[in-house]
Amino acid sequence: MSTLAETVTPEPLHLGRIRWIGFKTVVLREYQRIIRIWTQTILPSAVSQGLYFAIFGSLLGGRIGPMGGFGYMQYMAPGLIMMAVNINSYSNVVSSFYGAKFGKHVEELLVSPLPGWLIVSGYVTGGLVRGVLVGIAVTGVSLLFTHIHVQHPLIMVGAALLASIIFSLGGFLNALFAQNFDQVNIIPTFVLQPLYWFGGIFYSVPLLPHWARPISYLNPVLYMVNAFRYGFLGVSDVNIGAAFAIMVGAAVALFVAAILLMERGAGIRE
Amino acid sequence: MNALSVRALTKTYKNGVQALKGIDLEVERGDFFALLGPNGAGKTTLIGIVTSLVTKTGGEARVFGYDIDRELEAAKACIGVVPQELNFNMFESPETIVVNQAGFYGIPRPEARRRAERYLKQLQLWDKRDKAARGLSGGMKRRLMIARALMHEPRLLILDEPTAGVDIEVRRSMWDFLREINRQGTTIILTTHYLEEAETLCRNIAIIDGGRIVERDRMSTLLLRLHTETFVLNASAPLAAAPRLDGYPVRLTDDHTLEVDVSKEQNLNDVFGRLSQLGIQVVSMRNKVNRLEEIFMRLVDKGVAA
Structure with a gap:
């Protein structure tokens, strides 16, 4: 056998640098995608939430009267912003990662030296970016209809970021298991939408019949919406400490699950 | 140290198909190596295991000494792969695709842009750098995958049917390009159905059939x-x-x-x-x-x- 040798001396491997630049690249690619198709990623939520404000706030809200000590429109606004942030975080990750699976370009990442936890983190940060951009857009729309005061900015920001991370991770898990586009849409339609409608966006829990209140407290979205609302208005149907504990616990559990499934190659490796 | 060392590698898929039945293979660094076999022989499974797209059932594999079980990140940093199927985002431009790929391997953006210009020009794709990849011809898409695989200047380049469906003129220019890459020190493993291609380019060869290596020799010795x-x-x-x-x-x-x-x-x-x-x-x-x-x-x- 011939004696062969490399003429180029390879550079030493700096895994830390590879990971950091790799992470930034995943996030930047997600950002580029969000901006490239902004009419699909940013605009629809601004329009649909504007319709919520117009119909439920302006037309019907006047007849409903105050809630939690605030006008109905003001009471509803934080929940609608939170709903837009979360749904967009979820759908960004599920559509982007499943699209990459479907188009096979997820292999670009799988053959790269980036570890599974970093790929998960990159996609989740992408979901977070879209959630924040949509949140800003929807907040802008809500200002056309009502005044918004922020009582506790750190709680407001913390609740939004945690909820966005949770929904991004949910979207990632959905994408891992999805075998077709139908399975991408099932969870948002049949699970997330009901959780939101019964998650305290449009009403305060004490307005519910007695038998429904304990069931309502099993809904994780209730804690996200109320923590976020507390950041704006200073009122909540749940204990804020408990709400943050639940959100942190859910984020950690989902992150660990996503990493373990990535390492096992569930849904992406043969 | 070999570019690739594989010992007793086995793979049984969930449906029971035994794709690899104990493969032993060594590829010297600097080699231009042909891995041939009929459809379903196990070539793509072997490449999939080395690049971590397929989980092995047993055995071990090392890339430039890095064990894929214990030092997977380091092993993968050494490899550039051109798969059989097109696997880039058709809605992105060639420049975006290759620059992002460099980022996944830790190449800073300014350097990635310089390399993108170099490789896209060498592979005659520079004029199309801003167009959506779906608009490229079949030959251009193949060349884009080669450019993408080279962005981090891998020590081992694995090409799985790189010239499938490419016209003869483009194929010859790709051969010249690959020869030059190999001359500069990159180890190349090539699978192809064009046996003229393997005979023209490769110095060593292994033939895989039914999940086993049935021949492993120097190309010239085999032809004798x-x-x-x-x-x-x-x-x-x-x-x-x-x-x-x-x-x-x-x-x-x-x-x-x-x-x-x-x-x-x-x-x-x-x-x-x-x-x-x-x-x-x-x-x-x-x-x-x-x-x-x-x-x-x-x-x-x-x-x-x-």
């Missing part, structure tokens, strides 16, 4: 094993019948064309001398089939028979 070759000769004037050449089986396939079987112990000068004596002038000649193809078919057929 071919005992008999068939040459197609074109005569200047029409022939009424096949001429009699003692010791050489001859067939007339049409009135201007002869097929002559020549064994290793015989020589073509003798054939030409005898034809001249018979007044037959030969104007051109070629091998009936590619030499490697003939050996390949024998080895694979033997495997099937076994």
Whole structure:
């Protein structure tokens, strides 16, 4: 056998640098995608939430009267912003990662030296970016209809970021298991939408019949919406400490699950 | 240290198909290595395991000494892969695709842009750098995958059918490019169905069939094993019948064309001398089939028979 040798001396491997630049690249690619198709990623939520404000706030809200000590429109606004942030975080990750699976370009990442936890983190940060951009857009729309005061900015920001991370991770898990586009849409339609409608966006829990209140407290979205609302208005149907504990616990559990499934190659490796 | 070392590698898929049945393989660094085999032989599974797209069932694999079980990140940093199927985002531009790929390997953006310009120009894609990749021709898409695989300047480049569906002119220019990359020190493993391609480019070869390596040798040594070759000769004037050449089986396939079987112990000068004596002038000649193809078919057929 011939004696062969490399003429180029390879550079030493700096895994830390590879990971950091790799992470930034995943996030930047997600950002580029969000901006490239902004009419699909940013605009629809601004329009649909504007319709919520117009119909439920302006037309019907006047007849409903105050809630939690605030006008109905003001009471509803934080929940609608939170709903837009979360749904967009979820759908960004599920559509982007499943699209990459479907188009096979997820292999670009799988053959790269980036570890599974970093790929998960990159996609989740992408979901977070879209959630924040949509949140800003929807907040802008809500200002056309009502005044918004922020009582506790750190709680407001913390609740939004945690909820966005949770929904991004949910979207990632959905994408891992999805075998077709139908399975991408099932969870948002049949699970997330009901959780939101019964998650305290449009009403305060004490307005519910007695038998429904304990069931309502099993809904994780209730804690996200109320923590976020507390950041704006200073009122909540749940204990804020408990709400943050639940959100942190859910984020950690989902992150660990996503990493373990990535390492096992569930849904992406043969 | 070898570019690739594989020991007792096995893979059984969930459906029970045993794609690899204990593969042992070593590829020297700097080599241009052909990995051949019929469809379903296990080539893509082997590449999939090395690049971590497929989870192995047993055995071990090392890339430049990095064990894929214990040092997967370091092993993968050494590899560039051009898969059989197109696997880039068709909605992104070639420049975006290659720059992002460099980022996944830790190449800073300014350097990635410089490399993108270099490789996209070398592979004649620079004019299309801003267009959506879905608008590229088949040959351009193949070249884009090569450019993408080179962005982090890998020490080991794995090409799985890189010229499938590419016209001959583009294929030849890709050969020149790959030769140059190999000359600069990159180890290349090539799988291809164009055996002329493997014979032209590769120094060493392994043939895989039914999940096992059935042959592993230097290309030149393997070709020497071919005992008999068939040459197609074109005569200047029409022939009424096949001429009699003692010791050489001859067939007339049409009135201007002869097929002559020549064994290793015989020589073509003798054939030409005898034809001249018979007044037959030969104007051109070629091998009936590619030499490697003939050996390949024998080895694979033997495997099937076994």
